[in-house]
Amino acid sequence: MNAIILSIGDELITGQTVDTNSAYLSRRLAERGVATAEHVTVPDSPEAITAALSRAAGRADVVLVTGGLGPTEDDVTREALARAMGAELVLNQRNLEQIEKLFLARRWPMHESNRRQAMLPAGAEALENPVGTAPGIAARLGLARVFVMPGVPSEMEVMFRDQVEPRLPHLEGAILHRVLHTFGEGESTAASRIADLMKRGANPLVGTTVAAGLVSVRVVSRGRTPQDAQRLAADTVATLRQRLGDLVVGEGDESMASAVGDLLRARRQTLAVAESCTGGMLGQMITVVPGASDYFLGGLVTYANGAKTKFLDVPGEMLKEHGAVSEPVARTMAERCRERFGSDWALSVTGIAGPGGGTEEKPVGLVHMGLAGPGGVEATHRIFGGTRPIVRLRASLAAMNNLRLALLRK
Amino acid sequence: MNAIILSIGDELITGQTVDTNSAYLSRRLAERGVATAEHVTVPDSPEAITAALSRAAGRADVVLVTGGLGPTEDDVTREALARAMGAELVLNQRNLEQIEKLFLARRWPMHESNRRQAMLPAGAEALENPVGTAPGIAARLGLARVFVMPGVPSEMEVMFRDQVEPRLPHLEGAILHRVLHTFGEGESTAASRIADLMKRGANPLVGTTVAAGLVSVRVVSRGRTPQDAQRLAADTVATLRQRLGDLVVGEGDESMASAVGDLLRARRQTLAVAESCTGGMLGQMITVVPGASDYFLGGLVTYANGAKTKFLDVPGEMLKEHGAVSEPVARTMAERCRERFGSDWALSVTGIAGPGGGTEEKPVGLVHMGLAGPGGVEATHRIFGGTRPIVRLRASLAAMNNLRLALLRK
Numbered sequence: 001m002n003a004i005i006l007s008i009g010d011e012l013i014t015g016q017t018v019d020t021n022s023a024y025l026s027r028r029l030a031e032r033g034v035a036t037a038e039h040v041t042v043p044d045s046p047e048a049i050t051a052a053l054s055r056a057a058g059r060a061d062v063v064l065v066t067g068g069l070g071p072t073e074d075d076v077t078r079e080a081l082a083r084a085m086g087a088e089l090v091l092n093q094r095n096l097e098q099i100e101k102l103f104l105a106r107r108w109p110m111h112e113s114n115r116r117q118a119m120l121p122a123g124a125e126a127l128e129n130p131v132g133t134a135p136g137i138a139a140r141l142g143l144a145r146v147f148v149m150p151g152v153p154s155e156m157e158v159m160f161r162d163q164v165e166p167r168l169p170h171l172e173g174a175i176l177h178r179v180l181h182t183f184g185e186g187e188s189t190a191a192s193r194i195a196d197l198m199k200r201g202a203n204p205l206v207g208t209t210v211a212a213g214l215v216s217v218r219v220v221s222r223g224r225t226p227q228d229a230q231r232l233a234a235d236t237v238a239t240l241r242q243r244l245g246d247l248v249v250g251e252g253d254e255s256m257a258s259a260v261g262d263l264l265r266a267r268r269q270t271l272a273v274a275e276s277c278t279g280g281m282l283g284q285m286i287t288v289v290p291g292a293s294d295y296f297l298g299g300l301v302t303y304a305n306g307a308k309t310k311f312l313d314v315p316g317e318m319l320k321e322h323g324a325v326s327e328p329v330a331r332t333m334a335e336r337c338r339e340r341f342g343s344d345w346a347l348s349v350t351g352i353a354g355p356g357g358g359t360e361e362k363p364v365g366l367v368h369m370g371l372a373g374p375g376g377v378e379a380t381h382r383i384f385g386g387t388r389p390i391v392r393l394r395a396s397l398a399a400m401n402n403l404r405l406a407l408l409r410k
Numbered sequence: 411m412n413a414i415i416l417s418i419g420d421e422l423i424t425g426q427t428v429d430t431n432s433a434y435l436s437r438r439l440a441e442r443g444v445a446t447a448e449h450v451t452v453p454d455s456p457e458a459i460t461a462a463l464s465r466a467a468g469r470a471d472v473v474l475v476t477g478g479l480g481p482t483e484d485d486v487t488r489e490a491l492a493r494a495m496g497a498e499l500v501l502n503q504r505n506l507e508q509i510e511k512l513f514l515a516r517r518w519p520m521h522e523s524n525r526r527q528a529m530l531p532a533g534a535e536a537l538e539n540p541v542g543t544a545p546g547i548a549a550r551l552g553l554a555r556v557f558v559m560p561g562v563p564s565e566m567e568v569m570f571r572d573q574v575e576p577r578l579p580h581l582e583g584a585i586l587h588r589v590l591h592t593f594g595e596g597e598s599t600a601a602s603r604i605a606d607l608m609k610r611g612a613n614p615l616v617g618t619t620v621a622a623g624l625v626s627v628r629v630v631s632r633g634r635t636p637q638d639a640q641r642l643a644a645d646t647v648a649t650l651r652q653r654l655g656d657l658v659v660g661e662g663d664e665s666m667a668s669a670v671g672d673l674l675r676a677r678r679q680t681l682a683v684a685e686s687c688t689g690g691m692l693g694q695m696i697t698v699v700p701g702a703s704d705y706f707l708g709g710l711v712t713y714a715n716g717a718k719t720k721f722l723d724v725p726g727e728m729l730k731e732h733g734a735v736s737e738p739v740a741r742t743m744a745e746r747c748r749e750r751f752g753s754d755w756a757l758s759v760t761g762i763a764g765p766g767g768g769t770e771e772k773p774v775g776l777v778h779m780g781l782a783g784p785g786g787v788e789a790t791h792r793i794f795g796g797t798r799p800i801v802r803l804r805a806s807l808a809a810m811n812n813l814r815l816a817l818l819r820k
Contacts, residue, residue, distance in 0.1 A: 007449075009619070010615075010617050010628065010630075011617070011619045011621075011626075011628060012433070012449070013436060013446050013447075013448070013449065014436055014437070014440055014446065014587060014628075014630065015432070015433035015434060015435070015436030015437035015438075015440070015446075016433075016437070016587065016589065016619075016628060017433070017619065017621060018428060018429075018430050018433045019428075019429070019432075019433075019449075020428050022425070022429075022451070023422070023425035023426075023427070023428045023429075024425060025425070026423060026424055026425030027424070027425035027426070028425075030424055030425070036423050036424070036425075037423075037452070037453070037458070038423070038450060038451065038452055038458075038462070039417075039422070039423065039429075039449070039450070039451035040448060040449070040450050040451075041432070041448065041449035041450075042447070042448055043447075044617065045610075048447070048448075052448070070597055070598075070618075070620075071597065071598035071601070072597060072598065072601040072608065072617075072618055073601075073605065073608050073609070073610065074608060074610070074617045074618070102795070105773075105793065106775075106793050106794075106795055107793065108596060108599075109599065111598045111599065111602055113598045113601070113602065114598055131795055131796050131797065131800075132795065132796075133596075133598075152620055154796060154797055154799075154800050158797070207426070209426060209427075218426070273690075273711075275690070275693075277697075278694070278697075279690075279693045279694050279696065279697025279698070279702070279706070279709075280683075280685070280689075280690030280691060280692065280693025280694040280695075280696075280697065280709055280711065281690060281693075281694040281697075282690065283685075283689045283690025283693075283694075283711045283713075284688070284689050284690035284691040284693075284694045284802075285690075286689065286690075287687075287688075287689025287690065287713060288689070288798070288799060288802075290764075290765055290766065290798060291766070292689070292713070293713060293714065296689070296713050296714075297713060297714040297716070297717055298710070298711045298712045298713040298714055298717035298721070299689075299690055299709075299710075299711035299713075300708070300709075300710060300711070300721075301683070301690065301693045301708045301709035301710070301711065302708045303693075303697060303702070303703060303706050303707060303708040303709075304703065304706075304707040304708055306707070306752075307682075307707055307708035307751065310750075310751075311708070311710075311750075340720075340721075341717065341720075342716075354700075355700055356700065356701070388698070388700060389698060392694075392698075
């Protein structure tokens with residue numbers, strides 16, 4: 001059983017946008033034991049899409065299509081699929097009602113063009129889109145099953161999970177993916193601790209990837225049954241956790257922020273943050289986790305020096321003597337933030353995110369981080385590499401990791 | 411003249427790595443007037459690569475291939491190309507010398523497997539790789555010109571620039587891309603204003619895409635000379651700007667945050683923010699722009715109700731009567747924030763980002779936004795669709811857009 005993934009869009013084929021949908025879908029298919037044979041990208045051209053659909057359906061059991069379901073003239077995937085199927089486009093009443101409902105709920109004006117989005121090739125089935133205006137399509141093309149989803153990643157992911165995945169044929173044999181996220185050592189150092197488990201062709205297969213500031217360790221196990229695959233993976237994951245110790249932040253959908261949140265919630269403790277160079281990113285990352293209000297009270301973004309003095313009582317003399325990017329300032333920010341919010345813990349970040357503002361003594365990437373808690377205040381500093389957004393991301397992660405390790409020590 | 415771009419690698423087809431090479435190459439080809447017809451990705455399988463090469467060569471004038479030139483067993487692009495050409499693999503003495511020189515210079519031990527990297531299909535030409543061990547290949551397959559480059563982006567980019575680009579047939583004509591970013595209306599409404607410009611096959615070609623919360627309008631112009639293409643694009647961009655008016659946030663690398671920043675800097679005015687449901691995202695987005703310290707003073711992330719009262723004097727009774735997600739609270743937050751920071755402008759955001767916390771009266775996605783400025787305080791509210799991160803992104807953008815429009819009105 002194999003799949004071809006077809007991405008549609010002028011913005012993709014001209015290189016204005018990088019296609020991330022195909023990688024996402026390949027990963028999700030692999031979890032179900034379906035191998036991807038090919039990714040194909042074509043422009044918003046009815047002829048190109050029709051030809052690509054027919055070629056794919058002739059060579060794969062499942063064809064996943066993303067893009068070209070929007071309301072505008074250059075969204076022609078519906079027409080191209082109908083043409084490939086030799087079917088008429090017909091208005092789907094239920095689709096239309098759902099689109100009308102959505103526009104009503106959001107109080108948007110509905111256009112004639114949005115009615116086009118309710119059309120389906122005759123004989124095809126509509127796939128509900130709970131988060132956008134473009135319903136998907138499930139159809140047969142020759143012997144292949146074709147599923148068409150929106151190109152917007154957030155809409156596509158929900159539709160794949162809720163509508164497409166349950167419709168995929170059930171398979172013998174199983175492939176299981178697990179992934180542990182680590183923080184605190186570089187990829188090669190982390191990998192050197194588990195080198196003997198990383199042999200090519202092994203089962204489970206173990207590999208490392210760097211993504212979003214974390215080093216992730218992937219485990220892919222194959223078994224005759226899901227239970228077999230699970231058992232194999234569980235053994236390897238247990239060994240990895242032992243070797244990697246407190247570098248392991250979490251698994252799967254867990255993140256640094258959710259790991260910290262879970263530890264705080266379990267201890268019924270609260271957190272506040274004081275940020276300078278991250279400008280709100282630390283608070284943003286903490287609150288992306290649903291239910292963060294259980295433990296997160298808020299933050300002070302003291303970007304200008306005046307704000308550091310006004311809101312966090314950082315003495316003007318301290319700023320003058322040590323500079324805003326310094327250990328005493330990081331300590332004071334964390335300490336005062338904890339007092340101001342009345343939280344159990346407070347984190348602070350002050351640094352030079354670049355590209356400008358670096359000196360020989362204080363280079364771009366230098367970040368001081370404070371951690372105030374029931375036992376007092378600590379401060380650490382690091383020099384992070386990378387561009388402005390990367391330095392800020394790494395600083396936010398490192399600050400949260402300091403708290404994670406402190407909570408684990410308790 | 412058209413091109414197909416073929417990416418090779420198990421890590422791509424399994425979704426462990428996102429292919430960025432194809433987008434890069436499409437952009438570079440477009441600059442030379444070569445349109446890309448298709449991106450194709452296949453695994454490290456000799457059969458799959460041979461078949462994909464033959465299909466591509468039958469339908470395109472130029473085939474650009476990346477990946478599968480490494481020294482290991484799963485690097486089989488050389489073999490697959492030789493098979494597609496019906497040629498033998500032969501050792502290229504100059505390649506071998508260059509590889510040996512590289513290993514000597516870096517004091518690495520040279521393996522027998524690295525000799526494989528010096529092999530070429532008979533009749534093909536070697537492309538020098540100054541930054542890695544994998545030489546590239548230039549060959550003819552049927553009527554098509556085929557260029558094979560390493561998969562590592564940094565090596566591929568140097569080889570494309572120095573070795574492939576000079577070998578591409580010289581073309582008459584040029585293709586130019588420009589993109590305008592808009593905010594404030596959905597894709598279909600924005601497109602309805604410019605529908606007459608969005609005809610398929612027109613020159614310039616105009617299309618819309620939704621990305622990162624903005625509706626972008628792409629303009630692709632073709633001309634006999636770069637100057638022709640520029641003139642055509644400039645005319646269309648001028649018409650688009652006129653039609654879309656203040657929906658246009660910026661062009662190219664410009665963002666909502668940089669547009670707001672430029673307006674503030676030009677007026678020598680300052681900004682502070684008060685955030686609830688966005689948890690710091692608004693401040694984070696504003697400060698991702700280098701030099702934001704010219705106008706951004708800081709923010710108060712008042713996530714818990716207690717923090718709203720403590721830091722922004724939101725009366726407990728107001729929270730009780732209207733709830734934290736309400737117009738009076740948004741107004742008070744913006745007003746007090748402006749006072750506290752002593753800024754010219756202040757933005758506030760309070761809403762229900764979901765997935766929990768919605769009611770019939772106040773559904774998930776409802777966000778109240780305040781804007782305090784020299785002329786007083788305004789408040790607006792919207793019901794945003796999408797997941798928690800999307801609601802927060804849209805709320806942050808909408809808040810900034812309120813300020814952008816206020817600054818434009820002055």
